[in-house]
Amino acid sequence: MVEATVSPAKVMANTSSVSELKSACDKGLKELLTARGYEEMHTHTDVKLVLGYIGVVFCAIDFAYSWKYPFDQTKWFSYISVSVYALASALALVYSYVVQRDTFFVGYNKAKGHIVSAGSCTRRNEPTYRLTLTT
DSSP states (O other), X not given: OOOOOOOOOOOOOOTTOHHHHHHHHHHXXXXXXXXXXXXXXXXXXXXXXXXXXXXXXXXXXXXXXXXXXXXXXXXXXXXXXXXXXXXXXXXXXXXXXXXXXXXXEEEEETTTTXXXXXXXXXXXXXXOEEEEEEO
């Protein structure tokens, strides 16, 4: 069986900017993995979206409740909704730093039953691009 070779589009970037090179390499690798049959899994994005929506829903309910009733009757719910919003935002931040870290692509290949994770990072004032591929 012959495997088709895939050539991704040419990536253009400013070679004087490490952050622009990082973004271009990340985008190019993402396109290459997608072309190789890896379907992107959006688990990290979904978790952060759910946490954000929880906070927004509580604040929207608080707004509607405060619109109908005076502040003295609704301030207890305002305390709760602001606390839930702050907690959800803090959890999203912790999730980004602890779980997601520098990961920019998580893909699943159905044909091979294989998961690939790609992450990259650069340090300030250092011209080094670090790439991590995990299978």
